[in-house]
Amino acid sequence: MASEAIFALLRRRSLPSLDAFLATNIDLSGVSLVRTLASVSAELVSRFRGVRFSFQGRNSRSLIRKIEILVVLFEYLADDSGSVSPTAVLCYKELYLFLYRSKLLLQYCAQSSKLWLLLQNPSLSDFFHHLNRDISTLLDVFPFNSLNLSDDVREQIKLLHQQSCKLTLFDDHNDQLLRQRFYSFLDAFQKGQIPNSEELRSFFVEKLEIKDPKSCGDEIEFLEEQILNHDCDDLELTLPLINGFVAITRYCMFLLFGFEDGLGWSINNSKKQRKCLVAQEIVDTFMSLPKDFVCSISLCLMKDPVIVSTGQTYDRSSIFRWFEEGRSTCPKTGQKLVDSSCIVPNHALRNLIMRWCAAMEFADLANESPAWVLQTRASVEATKATVSILIQHLAGRSELAQIVAAREIRLLAKTVRERGELIAEAGAIPHLRRLLKSRNAVAQEHAVTAMFNLSVCDENKSLIMEENDCLEPIVSVLTSGLTLEARGNAAATLYCLSTVHGYKKRIANADGCIESLALLSQSGKPRGRKDAINALSAIWRDPDNYSQMVNLGGVFALVGALADEDEAVMERAVVVLAGVANHSLGAETIGREESAVPRLIELMRCGTPRGKENAVATLLHLCINGGAAVVEKVVRAPALTGLTQKLLLTGRERAKRKATSLLALIFRECENTAMMGSGSREGSFRTHVSPPISIPVSVL
Helix, strand or coil: CHHHHHHHHHHHCCCCCHHHHCCCCCCCCHHHHHHHHHHHHHHHHHHHCCCCCCCCHHHHHHHHHHHHHHHHHHHHHHCCCCCCCHHHHHHHHHHHHHHHHHHHHHHHHHHCCHHHHHHCHHHHHHHHHHHHHHHHHHHHHCCHHHCCCCHHHHHHHHHHHHHHHHCCCCCCHHHHHHHHHHHHHHHHHHCCCCCCHHHHHHHHHHHCCCCCHHHHHHHHHHHHHHHHHCCCCCCCCCHHHHHHHHHHHHHHHHHHHCCCCCCCHHHHCHHHHHHHHHCHHHHHHCCCCCHHHECCCCCCECCCEEECCCCCEEEHHHHHHHHHCCCCECCCCCCECCCHHHCEECHHHHHHHHHHHHHCCCHHHHCCCCCCCCCCHHHHHHHHHHHHHHHHHHCCCCHHHHHHHHHHHHHHHHHCHHHHHHHHHCCCHHHHHHHCCCCCHHHHHHHHHHHHHHHCCHHHHHHHHHHCCCHHHHHHHHHHCCCHHHHHHHHHHHHHHCCCHHHHHHHHHCCCHHHHHHHHHHHCCHHHHHHHHHHHHHHHCCHHHHHHHHHCCHHHHHHHHHHCCCHHHHHHHHHHHHHHCCCHHHHHHHHHCCCHHHHHHHHHHHCCHHHHHHHHHHHHHHHHHCCHHHHHHHHCCCCHHHHHHHHHHHCCHHHHHHHHHHHHHHHHHHHHHHHHCCHHHHHHHHHHCCCCCCCCCCCC
16 A cells, blocks of 8 residues: 555655666656656646645645646646657656655555654655655756747746755644644653543544544554554654554543444444455455465465565574574575574565455454554553443443443453453453343354453453353353354353363363354354364363263364365364374274264375374374274275375475374284285285385384
């Protein structure tokens, strides 16, 4: 987006090169270039002449007037078919770059939020000054004498040149006072003092004309976008500082506009609106996983892309593992790599991947946010004040206010651990517990998701399970929630709570819990199915729950998930099954399912490297712990030996170890069968089992 491009320029205090912005399809010769300049400048003036700029209005109008004069020059020159000197062509190229920079800056000032423009005011004034200096320098060297200009055009250009030379940096005094006022609110919260509500109303409503909750919400979203895109702290506006302004603005939204008058706009369509704000262009561009988002080492979506010394990008964990395994060449180019200390984060690609995930509702990165931003005293105090208002309305009688309050608590608790502790300490959990039983689907979904976000914090788990006894209503949402999203988030909440060992048995014993998790793992949305599998995995880790997991269909559901159409769900299921098969009861139960071994074999054939690794591990554990009947079923599986041999040659280190052990077991089983001298059984094995590999293997 243009706003991000100009923000990058401002942040780095540098101007783009000519080659970076000259379009490849532009004819750079003589009159054609002049006609392009005439078209671009006329379009720019037409687009921004009637725009009302909230800030930098005087500088913007001054820049537009300069470009209007250039339009006269370009249109006059476009009608001249004479030859153009090399010096003039060079100046035309620089003028094209000037117009491009001007367009970016004007677009940035027209489309950015008011608060962000206010905070960026000095930097923006400085950038306008640089553009004015550039046009003055260009007019100094422009070869006017070699051009056949009319007297009136020459006079206008001369006047423009004089104005550009005299004009100095302009800072609106009122804008500076507003900016200082905004900083004074931050200072007040930093000292633990809440600013007067009338002062806040005067600033936001009267001065900035932010007059409704939707406008205020848009301001917050824009500021949060800057936190996401702000990859360095080389400006006065550091990440913690911006985060403090976000917290203050959120507090003002609820203080000034309340809950009844218009906040319903954000309840049902927040996800759709968010997509429009930050990711619609990604949806339009990429409808399937772009290959540039995939790490060429792991063949998985990159979560933390980094650039190595050869200019190639890989996922951080993959390239670190590449170095740890003793390799020193670039996986793509084969060039010698500098050590791992010389890798550089690829923030632009990471932001693009996160936006694609959000737009496509892809679970892995869609819900990530800049939780690493430091919480300053000001942001904490502003958040406390906001939470106090939210809980008051959460405890009230208005259903709309309760829904909005639950939604905001859900969002506040999502990103920063300290916020979750603060919200729980303020007393939100009992009110959310009551809302879990609401017959309003939106209210229930926000409440259970807020409970999930709070449960991520270890300090809140006992408050949820012990002090407020929320297990029964959470399981009730899991069993009969009004939406699939609510059921999935209930499963995720149970998974978080089950990380405390003492709660695993209580959760397993809850009426209908295991059965509902098993059902959700088969019929929920992809994220919900994955959360249900995670919860079943956590329940299995307590040996006291083994029999219940088997008898109530938990293990059967995990086997069924091997056929899931979503690759992430299927991979998670096989990871859990590898752990279940490590115990005799689990291995025997899996072995009794006719579809288990064929699905594991298919995963070895077509799965991802991680899926293949866990599939062979599960088969090995089945053979070790499942008894003779299960061993025979595994060994007789078609294509098992060939696929295991292939994995031994191409798999990752853990996969190779498991494949070696499984091949040794198959080889030993074939030898035992041959020594038994049973013709029918021997013939059966020779029919289905490929000849063992001729290299020596050992059992690990």
